[in-house]
Amino acid sequence: GNYTDVGASKADLGGSSATLYDLILLAKTKIQKARFHPNLILLNPTDWMKMCVVKNSSGDYYTGGPVNSVVNTLWGLPVLDTEAIPEGKFMVLDTTxxxxxxxxxxxxxxxxxxxxxxxxxxxxxxxxxxxxxxxxERPEALVGGTLAIPTA
Incomplete structure (x- = not known):
């Protein structure tokens, strides 16, 4: 293929407490383990919106909330919300x-x-x-797939 599937299991993501944020961190880590430097996350605008509205048990937004959202970032990487990525999919990549x-x-x-x-x-x-x-030339510098927590 022209990219590497994240291929996550629930155990890879921390078990029953797994989140979509963990899935994206796993993709970032796979790129780093292949000796590349991830520098961008691609998400569909609808998926990014769903991730932005997630709150912790105190009611605080994980992504900083509407007042603090100056730069779209996850795990230190910029997020580009684009219709070029289908809803329900994601990609972490080393663009260089x-x-x-x-x-x-x-x-x-x-x-x-x-x-x-x-x-x-x-x-x-x-x-x-x-x-x-x-x-x-280097599909291992592109890791992505379905934006969903694996069932097993």
Whole structure:
């Protein structure tokens, strides 16, 4: 695959008191054990909201609450809440070593005055184009999976 599944058991997460926060810490630890440096957590906005509203027995928010939420972080890593991650999934990653963006061609910008009726309307059509490729060379620097506490 193009990432490493967190593959957690309930025992890995501390047994019956396991939380989703523990699951994310396990993913972070797996990346560190593979000798990479995790630096980002990806969560769906709905899942991040559900984690933000969790409170302890005193009624205090685990994530700092609405007044203190300056930076979205868990376990010292920034959280990017994005629709690019499906609801119910998560990913912890080392963005510097997991993958490579390959540049197939530089940025090309072209301007056309003769497109359709541009001359009559005094318009210019601008086309900007860049060709890139993306490959994941180190799937062990990307750990994620289902955002749920395992049943066993």
């Amino acid at each position: 070593q997991a993958a490579t963006v390959w540049r197939r061609s530089g940025l090309v910008i072209e301007m056309f005055e003769q497109d359709s009726d541009n001359v009559q309307k005094n318009l210019v059509t601008i086309r900007a184009e860049r060709r890139l490729g993306f490959s994941i």
